């Protein structure tokens with residue numbers, strides 16, 4: 001498989017993304033950034049596991065100093081993995097943190113509520129990043145495109161590509177090319193369509209392509225999270241699209257690295273490179289892309305177990321046998337036991353075929369990121385939870401000791417009133 005060409009982007013002193021460089025595997029810390037010791041320790045483990053880029057959330061101005069200290073502590077230990085600051089809802093924080101990290105991730109959908117101000121502040125960020133040699137990721141998510149785009153294009157793959165092109169054009173107009181771009185969605189069909197569109201649009205409009213960071217967002221955890229990620233990411237890598245990947249699992253980030261590495265190696269070294277270690281990934285990569293692209297309609301009888309077939313068919317959105325889960329991986333903004341809660345909700349609701357249930361770690365980003373969900377369980381912090389029905393909060397400030405029961409009763413009550421076909 002030939003990789004689709006992109007321009008090389010240098011991140012810090014040692015890593016190049018795009019330009020034919022090997023696909024880089026990255027992840028994100030789940031610790032609180034203000035807990036410098038815990039974050040340094042997690043970065044140490046992630047670097048040891050082979051992470052080539054580590055993202056850390058920077059929720060506010062006070063965290064700029066923390067991420068700077070974390071990076072310095074890592075460098076003092078000889079750990080040179082580039083650090084990416086993850087920014088939401090604060091352009092000023094992006095401007096302040098840019099000199100202290102190798103890369104800044106911004107989400108155009110929440111960079112600034114006013115579109116003109118967002119453009120002006122982004123132009124300022126380009127200046128700061130140029131002066132400091134900092135790269136940028138323009139990281140769009142299907143669930144948080146911003147009203148400016150959704151009012152014009154709906155919540156579609158076209159809207160995602162359109163939104164990305166607007167921000168990339170600003171980079172081109174300012175002759176700033178140290179940019180990587182992502183268009184993640186939890187739905188593998190939407191995510192792959194968006195990346196394909198953007199890859200083609202960049203070539204058409206610019207005559208070159210910025211490197212693509214590929215991932216399925218809010219994939220959940222366990223076997224189904226791994227399979228969904230493998231189907232979405234693998235479909236694109238199999239078409240030569242993708243320069244860096246992140247497998248987002250609702251688990252400790254250490255678990256993401258070997259999965260990402262195995263997916264990248266499947267394409268770089270051949271399918272047999274992962275045969276023994278991750279049989280579910282190999283099966284997902286062997287059959288998922290063909291199903292998602294509708295090149296095939298079934299997995300040949302006996303090729304995989306019945307259970308794996310169900311999981312791969314669901315990840316490729318060809319047949320649904322259980323509830324669909326959307327769960328964020330958690331980060332420094334997470335305010336409760338996300339992994340334990342996700343597992344408990346999954347156990348109680350898995351049988352609800354045809355229902356999409358989101359479990360999100362924070363009230364700041366969670367509601368905006370669960371675009372496709374019928375129901376959402378969103379942690380508010382301080383032991384409280386808000387339950388959403390299609391992006392509308394229906395129960396607020398529920399103690400977390402009751403919240404799962406209340407969510408399950410609401411779903412069951414609705415299904416009694418109007419049973420699913």
Ligand code: SF4
Pocket residue numbers: 328329330331332333334335360361362363364365366369
């Ligand atoms: S939704 Fe999850 S991953 Fe996203 S910012 Fe909130 S806690 Fe972090």
